[in-house]
Amino acid sequence: MAKTKWNLLFATFVLSCLSLATLIVSLCTPYWVVSEAYELRASKNSEVQYGLFTGSVKRTVLLSPVFFDLTVICLYEQNACVYSCQKEEQKRESELLDMMYGRTPPECPPVISRATPTTSTSNVSGTSKAASKDDFINAGLWLTTVIFLGIATAFAGAAVSFSIINVLFNPVEPIFSVFGLYIWNGVVMGATLMTMVLWGALYGSQLSDNIGITDTLTPVAPYSSAGLASLGTSYWILFLPMLFHGANIGLLLWRQYTINREPPPTTIDLDKSDLPSLCFSVALRVYIQ
16 A cells, blocks of 8 residues: 555656646747748748747748748837847847837848848838737737746646655655645646636737737738637647646545545554553563563
């Protein structure tokens, strides 16, 4: 029975490690949104993918692919974010403001490290109708998504740490013991669920119509992504941490069930009338030895 209880705790450690690895992969990979962008003069739709922080876009210009890196930039006073193709933060902020006020942003610097032609993609300078405020990514939803995913990752790390502590030792403090494992696993499940709900709401309300990159927000000759976007692998794998930590809670409940089923320790009832004879027998045995 003791071996079974140890195995169940070790299983929660393994599942917590898998969950932590999955959350880190989701946080770091650029496949939260995968899309194409259509433009009348382009020979082929652009291919776009990005994560919470970075991504990339491949344009096809004169039958030649040109690649650009994307990095998120947010202006919280404007409650607006965009995935910009500029390499410097100051330029990304300027680009976001240009698009908000209808000014044509500067051209995107191509990624020189890739073996592709560096065809010029400069835009026509000037001012035209500004992009709608609803076309920009909601900064509040983006930020809270990042916060909840960070909370889920941190508590998954705590679940890993305290699982192995309970495997090797027997902590006295409730928060560090098996009782605390219910808390860590529950918080990871809740935070991961909130992450998926928030990003799903952002996708449903904005990203499905406009993915919020430089190309789709540029007022001159804009690209369109309406109906071409979908949620990517980095988003959908978040179901795995919820499954892992739900299984952990189930294993902990099973462990508690096995403990409750253990027979109580045997007790010896002594008749008080036999106490003098018992004491005499013990004293005699000690004397003989």
